[in-house]
Amino acid sequence: MTEPARWPGDAEPAPTSEDPAQWPTGRLLFTVARRIEREWNAHLAGWELNHAGFPVLLHLLAGPRTQRELAxxxxxxxxxMSRIVVRLERSAYVTRDDDPxxxxxxxxNLTDAGRRAAAAAGRYRPAEDLTSRGLDDAQAAQLRTLLVAMVRAGREQPGPEDDGATSGRDA
Structure with missing residues (x-):
């Protein structure tokens, strides 16, 4: 019989249960995040957008930015970011012009079509419905509070991959 996998540093075997209540928190977060990413990308596909291009449009609502700033x-x-901008240009959502x-x-720069796509794709309700499915209003509010705390904590203390160098993470 094969011994169950172990988490590094754990005395106990890694959980192999299909019951999510038995999974480590990281696995739970990863599983939910991947589902939301797939569903969010399906939503954004109606505007030829994805989870990488959409936030770029939102940042450009404040005005033109360089690719370095967007990255x-x-x-x-x-x-x-160059690949993301090329895709947004093909959809006529952005242009690249001389920086004044x-x-x-x-x-x-954001085009009028890009501004319309950002407004339509970014409606509040679809995003909330994707992220809070299965939760009642109180649970959704609690989840939001916890996620805000986690985002803020991540900004205050860099993670192991945030050593000051530009990483290869994709949006």
Whole structure:
């Protein structure tokens, strides 16, 4: 008989149960996050968007930005942001023009079509419905409070991959 897998540093075997109540919190978060990402991407596909391009449109609502600024805001490399911007250009949601602040750079600008897509795709209710399915109002509010606390804590203390260098994470 094969011995069950063990979590590094644990004396107990890793849980192999199909019952989510037996899973570690990380597995639960990962499973829910992947489901929400798939469903959110399906929602955004109606506007030829995905989870990587949509936040770029939201950042551009505040005005033009360089690709470097967008990469920093989205926690991705400049190379990844370049691919995202190319896709948004193909959908006619953004343009790249001379940056009025620095002629050596290009600024990414939101088009009217991009503004309309951001407004339509970003309606509040669909996002809330995707993330709170199975929860009552009180549970959804509690989840939101906990997630806000986790996001804030992550901003205050860098994780192991946040060593000051630009990482390869995709948005």
């Amino acid at each position: 920093d805001l989205n926690g991705v490399t400049e190379q990844t 602040r620095d002629r050596r750079r290009r600024a990414v």
